[in-house]
Amino acid sequence: MAAAQLTSPSPLAVKSLPSFEGLGSVKVITNVNFSRAYPSFKSRSFRGLVVNAASVSVVKYTSIKPLGDRVLVKTKTSEEKTAGGIFLPAAAQTKQQSGEVVAVGAGKKVGDSKVPVAVQTGSEVVYAKYSGTEVEIEGSTHLILKEDDIMGILESEDVKDLKPLNDRVLIKVAETENKTAGGLYLTEASKEKPSFGTVVATGPGPLDEKGNRKPMPVSPGDTVLYSKYAGTDMKGSDGFNYIALRVSDLMAVLS
Numbered sequence: 001m002a003a004a005q006l007t008s009p010s011p012l013a014v015k016s017l018p019s020f021e022g023l024g025s026v027k028v029i030t031n032v033n034f035s036r037a038y039p040s041f042k043s044r045s046f047r048g049l050v051v052n053a054a055s056v057s058v059v060k061y062t063s064i065k066p067l068g069d070r071v072l073v074k075t076k077t078s079e080e081k082t083a084g085g086i087f088l089p090a091a092a093q094t095k096q097q098s099g100e101v102v103a104v105g106a107g108k109k110v111g112d113s114k115v116p117v118a119v120q121t122g123s124e125v126v127y128a129k130y131s132g133t134e135v136e137i138e139g140s141t142h143l144i145l146k147e148d149d150i151m152g153i154l155e156s157e158d159v160k161d162l163k164p165l166n167d168r169v170l171i172k173v174a175e176t177e178n179k180t181a182g183g184l185y186l187t188e189a190s191k192e193k194p195s196f197g198t199v200v201a202t203g204p205g206p207l208d209e210k211g212n213r214k215p216m217p218v219s220p221g222d223t224v225l226y227s228k229y230a231g232t233d234m235k236g237s238d239g240f241n242y243i244a245l246r247v248s249d250l251m252a253v254l255s
Contacts, residue, residue: 063137064103064142064144065103066105068105068107069105069117069146069148070105070144070146071103071105071119071144071147072103072104072143073099073101073132073144073145074099074102074141074142075099075143076098076099097126097232098124098126098127098154099124099142099143100123100125101122101123101124102121102142103121104120104121105117108147110210111208111209111210111211113211115211118165118166119147123154124153124154125150125152125154126152126154126162126232127149128149129232131143131145131146131149132144132145148166150165151165151232151244152164152165152168152170152201152203153165157237158237158238159234159235159242160172160237160238160240160242163201164201164202164244165204166203166206167246168202168244168245169216169224169246169250170199170200170202170244171198171224171243171244171245172236172240173233173241173243174196195225196223196224196225196226197223197226198221198224199222199223199224200242202220204216216247217250217253218247218250222253223255224253224254225250225253226243226245226250226251227249230243231249232245
């Protein structure tokens with residue numbers, strides 16, 4: 001239990017003692033003469049007065065060990081200014097959805113099989129929006145995620161090189177029309193979001209009840225139709241839009 005020591009060169013009346021609630025064991029070292037406030041204590045003098053109170057402790061964690069199929073990711077910091085150098089308020093800063101894996105759990109058991117986590121420490125990953133639990137470790141923001149919340153592994157700084165995990169699919173989104181049939185050019189806001197594109201890469205497939213991988217129903221090069229508001233949108237360095245989504249969000253293969 002923590003202890004605090006107070007000293008005073010002058011007599012101290014009991015009524016003037018402050019409240020020590022929450023400071024643990026507080027030891028007051030002083031020549032306390034109660035004769036002025038309480039005549040019945042004329043023959044007594046207290047040199048050491050100990051006040052016991054409830055203890056207070058502030059715990060700071062410096063490391064976290066994920067359990068099961070959880071993954072600890074150190075997130076990238078949000079962009080604080082635009083490409084033109086204009087600083088953005090916190091509300092307008094884009095929330096990053098990528099980061100570096102700093103720790104992984106031991107994996108999970110599916111049926112009779114023990115399935116290890118598919119990512120390793122040091123990997124750069126992209127994760128689903130609004131997933132995970134945010135924690136702060138040594139001043140840096142981290143997320144504790146389920147492995148299933150991770151879209152894929154970034155093997156370079158370009159999203160078109162994303163390696164999807166499990167049942168995820170990476171799709172190059174079809175380009176939208178820049179102008180109407182009458183020749184009027186469309187703004188970005190007025191362009192209808194397409195819901196089809198070309199499969200760039202697929203994950204190894206979902207797990208069945210025995211822990212075996214199921215084959216994916218699509219392959220790279222297929223043109224697919226997907227649910228309109230599914231997945232995570234990304235922008236490639238080539239200027240094209242990409243989307244990572246679950247294979248269950250695919251509706252059809254187009255030919």
